[in-house]
Amino acid sequence: MPTSSFDYLNDELERLRDKGMYRLPTVWSGGSGPWMELDGRLLLQLSSNNYLGFAGHPEIRAAAMEAIERYGAGSGSVRTIAGTLDIHDELEKELADFKGTEAALVFQSGFTTNQGALSVLGPDDLIISDELNHASIIDGIRLTKAERAIYAHADMDQLERRLKENDGRKRAFIATDGVFSMDGDIAPLPAIVELAERYGAYVYVDDAHASGVLGRNGKGSTDHFGLHGRVHVQIGTLSKAVGVVGGYVAGADVLKRYLIHKARPFLFSTSHPPAVAAACLAAIRLLRRSQPLIDKLWSNANTFRSRLQKEGFDTGASETPIVPILIGQPDKTAEFSRELLNEGIYAQGIVYPTVAMDKGRVRCIVTAAHTPDDLTYAVERITAVGKRTGVLR
Structure with a gap:
């Protein structure tokens, strides 16, 4: 017989705690920066995606405040009814010009961008996804009626086999992160594009961690590799390096117009507050x-x-400002992160199910706002914890 008790949820939470996988959000005092205040302590922040320090940039803050004075706090509606203000339209035109595409369409978050753009695929389509793609790509694929296939991470031979197996039966889309968020490696985009062109497939790249980081002026992985006109769908974020919030699709104008009619997160969510759109535009x-x-x-x-690496840490495949320190089991990873906190460094442990059970890591993210002294302090304290916990032998 049903009851009103949620004890069964507590049981599961206790299991997570026992495995070192229980974590609630940390509540900070003040805004995002290289040093942040927690419970009266200043901590060196190594877990923020604020790559360029834009979250507190005076020009971006001023743009947001000016928009509040002009437009008020909210937009009042979804985009397709009365929620598209001129500031939203201006942002999309600026994004398209910045990315070198015909058009861009802004969504409320990077996560909903992937959900909206991928969910419109139908039974005549095939989506082929890198096994380490972000959860938002995975969830977007789950919403599709398309056939699905996975290829081993950055394995171009397996990707080609997936394309050969399709043999032109369905429209094929290859989905990949531009920069992989857990390992910090860059997708082999030139090879992906070459295979796509050979087999008549579309290329879909999520540049959440490449926006503002890779390419000229942070235009992303397509620009980084000089592949303009050869990547069909570019997904970007307006958080992380851009410093605000939101996501966008950049590509052909016909793609934008189609998503306006079909992408449910766009159709059924109120548009960004004008201050958010103005801040993104300034960024x-x-x-x-x-x-x-x-x-x-x-x-x-x-x-x-x-x-x-010189101290002996395993940073995996990292080649970007995402620098994981590979630890192993969840409990050891949690211990390492706690010890860093005691040393004045905030660097979150990433464990199963985000990564494999034995691939727990403390993911460090370096920003442009960190000083040489900050980095020296971080390496010295991380090394001390590594020796104390047995991660370094």
């Missing part, structure tokens, strides 16, 4: 003159990674 314009800041981001990342 994209700021990116156009931020190459020195992006260069500093990469210098910081390469320095930090090489110093950790």
Whole structure:
């Protein structure tokens, strides 16, 4: 007989706690930055996606405040009824010009962008996905009526086999992250594009962690590899390096018009508050003159990674500002992260089911806002914890 008790949920939560997989959100005082306050302590922040420090940039803040004065707090409606204001339209035109595409369509988040764009695929389509793609791609694929296939991470031989097996039966779409969020490696996009062109497939790239990081002025992985006009669907984020919130699809104008009619997260969600759209617009314009800041981001990342490797840490396949320290089992990963917190460093452990059970890691993210002294402090404290916990022998 049904009861009103949720004890069964507590039982599951206790199992997660026993395995080192229980975690509630950390509540910070103040905004995002290289040092953040937690319970009265200043901690070096190594878990933020605020790659360029844009979250607190004065130009972006000023744009948001000006938009509130002009438009008010909310947009009042979904985009297809009365919720598309001129500031939303201006943002999409700016994004399309920045990405070098015909059009762009903005969604409420990067997650809903993938859900909206992928869910429109139908029974005549095939979606082939890298096994390490982000959860939002996986969930978007789950919503489709398309046939699905997986290829081993960055394995071009297996991807080609999947394309051969299709043999032109269905329209094939290859989906990949541009930068993989857990390992920090870059997708082999030129090889993916070459296979797509050989077999008549479409290429779909999620640049959540490449937006503002890869390419000229942070235009993403397509620009990084010089593949303009050869990638059919570019997904971007307006959080992370851009510093605000949202996501977008950049591509052909016909694709935009189709998604406006078919993508359910777009159709049934109220549009961004005008202040968010204005802040995103200011951030994209700021990116156009931020190459020195992006260069500093990469210098910081390469320095930090090489110093950790020199101390003996395994940073896996990292080649971007995402620098994982591979630990192993969830309980050991949680212990390492707790010890770092005691040393004044906030670097979250990432464990199963986000990664494989034996692939737990403390994922460090380096930003352009970190100073040389910050990085030195981080390496010294991480090394001390590594020796104390037995991660370093």
